[in-house]
Amino acid sequence: MLTTPLYLDLVAPQIASSHQEAFDLLARLAENRLGMDFHKRRHDRLFLMIGKRVKATFKKSILDYLSFLETNPNHPEWVEIEQILTIQKTEFFRESSQMKFFEETILPEIKHRKFKERDSKVRAWSCGCSTGEEAYTLSILFHQRFLPPTDWNVRILASDVHQNALEIGQIAEYTEESLQNVSKENKLSYFEKIGQNYCVIEPLKEMIQFRKINLISDSYPIKTKFSVIFCRNLLIYMTPFWQNTIVNRLRNYLEPGGYLLLGHSEYLADKKDFQLTKFNAFQSPIS
Numbered sequence: 001m002l003t004t005p006l007y008l009d010l011v012a013p014q015i016a017s018s019h020q021e022a023f024d025l026l027a028r029l030a031e032n033r034l035g036m037d038f039h040k041r042r043h044d045r046l047f048l049m050i051g052k053r054v055k056a057t058f059k060k061s062i063l064d065y066l067s068f069l070e071t072n073p074n075h076p077e078w079v080e081i082e083q084i085l086t087i088q089k090t091e092f093f094r095e096s097s098q099m100k101f102f103e104e105t106i107l108p109e110i111k112h113r114k115f116k117e118r119d120s121k122v123r124a125w126s127c128g129c130s131t132g133e134e135a136y137t138l139s140i141l142f143h144q145r146f147l148p149p150t151d152w153n154v155r156i157l158a159s160d161v162h163q164n165a166l167e168i169g170q171i172a173e174y175t176e177e178s179l180q181n182v183s184k185e186n187k188l189s190y191f192e193k194i195g196q197n198y199c200v201i202e203p204l205k206e207m208i209q210f211r212k213i214n215l216i217s218d219s220y221p222i223k224t225k226f227s228v229i230f231c232r233n234l235l236i237y238m239t240p241f242w243q244n245t246i247v248n249r250l251r252n253y254l255e256p257g258g259y260l261l262l263g264h265s266e267y268l269a270d271k272k273d274f275q276l277t278k279f280n281a282f283q284s285p286i287s
């Protein structure tokens with residue numbers, strides 16, 4: 001259904017009749033490229049931002065711009081449109097009740113199991129990590145709970161579809177505002193002040209590997225199994241098909257007894273053999 005004639009008109013009033021075509025094409029590109037359900041987004045803001053890209057790229061209209069993207073799937077302009085289509089909002093210790101549950105219940109449980117299995121290797125994955133705050137939050141908690149650090153081999157994979165976000169994560173320098181949920185002690189222990197900003201200390205950075213992975217691609221370049229996967233606040237924007245497909249794929253990357261954590265407003269339509277613990281944390285069968 002067409003809901004945004006205004007912004008399409010801003011760019012090229014003469015193509016008013018092709019509004020529906022542009023709308024349908026954008027919905028198709030968003031789903032094919034990112035698995036996104038375009039109907040879940042606010043269209044007016046999106047079209048306003050896309051209008052700016054139409055001008056910046058000297059295209060005649062939104063339809064012209066989107067058709068160009070469709071026929072040029074590897075063009076650098078895709079970075080811009082992906083940035084517009086995706087939402088990068090994140091922060092340290094986001095969704096604090098779930099993080100507390102992770103820290104106080106899930107981490108000790110993983111540690112206990114690893115200890116019993118005499119396995120010092122622990123792997124975690126933050127998929128859809130945005131600018132890295134979620135992955136660094138995990139690194140702080142692992143650092144505090146898996147002691148002494150020299151006895152454990154903890155690695156965190158932080159992935160996202162968005163290259164620019166990953167580069168910010170690699171630099172690991174954050175504003176005071178994004179650290180608002182970080183305690184004073186953690187700020188002192190895990191960050192170095194650089195001017196007005198805070199930089200994550202090296203030992204935490206060394207725990208994390210950033211990689212570009214689109215969760216709707218045919219396969220993921222990953223061989224390892226994870227004790228925990230954080231997939232928070234991205235499935236909510238996706239079509240039911242991609243929500244189910246991604247969850248089913250992630251399930252195969254969990255160790256027996258491993259955990260999948262979703263965002264607080266996300267849910268599993270088909271839990272299959274997952275056991276819901278609390279706070280949207282799902283555990284795969286132990287064996």
Ligand SMILES: C[S@@+](CC[C@H](N)C(=O)[O-])C[C@H]1O[C@@H](n2cnc3c(N)ncnc32)[C@H](O)[C@@H]1O
Pocket residue numbers: 033034035086087088089090091094127128129130131134159160161162165213214215216231232233234263
């Ligand atoms: C709202 S952020 C969530 C960040 C973090 N997980 C959190 O909860 O704070 C959603 C992230 O998902 C990423 N994303 C969207 N579609 C994706 C896809 N198909 N594959 C991988 N990442 C995707 C976006 O680029 C964005 O950085």
